[in-house]
Amino acid sequence: MEFYDLPKAERLQLVATIHNNMLTGLQTAQLQQITAYFEDKDTYIRKSAYTSVGRIYISNNNLQPVIIQTLEALLKHTDFKVRQTVINAAGEIGKKDFGAVQHFFDKGLFDPHHSPRNAVIGSIKKMGEVNPTPVLQWAKKYLHHEDKEIRREICHGIELRGRKYPQDILPLLKELQHDKxxxxxxxxxxxxxxxxxxxxxxxxxxxxxxxxxxxxxxxxALAEIIDVHDRYKNFAVLTQEEAKEYIRGNYPG
Incomplete structure (x- = not known):
């Protein structure tokens, strides 16, 4: 039975069990249980595991070196799901302590499987939303990477910060305006x-x-902005016509 097939009370109990098992595994340096959760076919089991890692890291200073060492070991695993979960766990940590996990993203960007690479994008989004300064500084160095997929992934990854604070990412986006x-x-x-x-x-x-x-x-980009105001009309502050009018009145080109 998969995670969301369970009644809510049982889901909550399972999350607590996973957290406790993850804590025990880290305290005793036993990788078997941790690996089992990280490679589980159920996305939500893996999510419970990596969010637990983030919480344990923040609340247990003494376990932080062990957690980093454990994640480094698991990043070499042959199962892409394990590597994906490692990157997501690093993303949870990076919301508070990006410096400790930056090297996971440096490596994850070049993973041979798309799932860990997508986890890098997702992690940039969640870290950048709450811990933007070091994350955006890190992202900037990849804006002109020779690999087009790296440039695309970085551009996509910084999006979420821009939804509330566009001024933070617009200078980085500008650097991509002549990408061919x-x-x-x-x-x-x-x-x-x-x-x-x-x-x-x-x-x-x-x-x-x-x-x-x-x-x-x-x-x-202006055409996309106008279109977005229709596609997201239930969430946009302005109507599409108001957006058009604003652009006509404020963009001289």
């Missing part, structure tokens, strides 16, 4: 649209786009 790879360019346009429809964000985005010199990219 369609996949990176499309992600850039998508991210600009995603950071423009919440309260106060459109004004910040439009003001910053005025400093960009790739006018075709900006035109595509």
């Amino acid at each position: 790879t369609a996949r990176v360019r499309n992600t850039l346009v998508h991210v600009i649209g995603q950071i423009a429809y919440k309260k106060g964000c459109l004004q910040t985005v439009i003001a910053h786009l005025q400093t960009w010199d790739n006018k075709q990219l900006v035109a595509d």
Whole structure:
């Protein structure tokens, strides 16, 4: 029976059991139980395991070196699910202590399987939302990496911070405005649209786009912004027509 097939009370009990077993495994340096959770086919079992690692790390200073060593060992596992869960666990830690786990993302970006790489994107999103300064500094060094997928993943990963604080990521996005790879360019346009429809964000985005010199990219981004205000009309502060009017009145191009 999978996690969400269980009644709520049993799910809560299972989460508590996983946490306790993870704590015991870390205290006794036994990898078997930890690995079993990290490689479980149920996504929610793995999620319970990696969120437990984050909580244990924050609340048990004495276990922090052991946790990092354990994650480093498991990052070499042949099962991509284990490596994916390691990256997600590092993301939980990185919300508070990015310096301790930065090297997991340096390696995870280049994992041969897409699942750990996607976990890097998800981790950048959740870490960047609450611990932006070191995460964005780290992301910046990959903006011009020779691998187009790395550039795309970084662009996608910083999106969530931009939904509330577009001013934090717009300078980084600007560095990608002349990227010649369609996949990176499309992600850039998508991210600009995603950071423009919440309260106060459109004004910040439009003001910053005025400093960009790739006018075709900006035109595509403006079209995406207008489209997003229709696709997300139940969540956007402005109607699509109001967004159009604002752009017409405030973007001179």
